[in-house]
Amino acid sequence: MRPRTVEDPQLLDLLLEAFADLGYDGTSVRALCRHLGVSHNMIHQRFQSKNAAWHAAVEHAFATLNAAMWDPEPEVDPADPLEAIREVMVRFVDATIAQPALARIIHQEAARPGPRFDHMLTHHIEPVQQRAIDAFAQLQDAGLVRSGPVPAAYFFLSTWGIGGMASSQQLARRVGFPGDDPVESAYLAVDILISGLRASSSSR
Template sequence: MTTRPRGRPGQDDADVVSDDVLLDAVLRAFGENGFDGTSVRDVARRLNISHNLIPQRFGSKSSLWYAAVDYGFGKLDEEIVREGKALGDDELVILRGLLVRILELGALQPALLQIINQEASHPGPRFDYLFTRFIKPADAFTESWLDSLAAQGRIRKPPPGLLYFLINHGAGSMFAFPDLAARLNEDAGSAKAASVREQAEMIVGILLDGMLPR
């Protein structure tokens, strides 16, 4: 068996590791360790590729961060649009289904919320980018549904931004921090953990039922 010299790109790296696989690993690294704590060399080691391959594809670590969040949130947006089209015509049913799906997707890729939490704690250009490109549009999307349903008299509209926080930084945190959620479940003596879908549906049910007209 021959070994590859350290620090030199392997001939087959570009064929073996797709951009999707690489950016998924990068997202997890940034989510777990933050921007300053993430090393391109460590990401390459996780994937068993030369560390030179990553900057060859994406440039600096800063450029890599932007590419990773564009990739991660882009996939999330595509899935939400796809889900919305499959939920019929009732706006309240659509909103309920979309919120459940957002929580499910957050459980599949907790790094997205982890990255938001990290960058929001130390605002700067990266947080400005997240807010302008992803957070504000997501909140505006939700608010448009709430405005329409409130105008129909089907819900009591919460204050602006509240549902975003409750879904993402409230309920979403149990999926973004799975070790903490598992410890709490264990301490509660639960015999059987609910599935992600069951938890998401319960969470959304509690939130939306609380907005129904009294």
């Protein structure tokens, strides 16, 4: 059987899934090629090393995710600015369901922090989180979001909670009511989080 040939964008998607399945430390360039069904020297020829292949796949995935979340920029309704945050979170759910491997890799690398997670944190996660921090500071000042350490709570509930649901749709199906749609469960989690962020009428 001849090894498969793939174009670069497809190869990057497949590499991302392979790293999510095998783990970075649990695989080698040869094992990646075998997992993907490509010739044993394809990855080495294109990327020269496992580390370079990982970075290329992750950069491609974050570029895809950021485009899905922010292009176009959500419209902000002055009467209810939290709806723009809801829109971004729904886009995050849709993008993660379409490509769950990036969320899985973030969770894996965060469990054993090192240079790879530091790279994702510095170049991709923190810039997006800073947007959330700035938005929540303004919304708290306006009395529209509850007081307290909202940014950290939002980050973990969205990245690990909602991101975990979106990237683990089979598990979400198994732990719900029989017949529940796991996609709708993820959307419901977005609604619950947005509702929890709102300042109560008594605190305004």
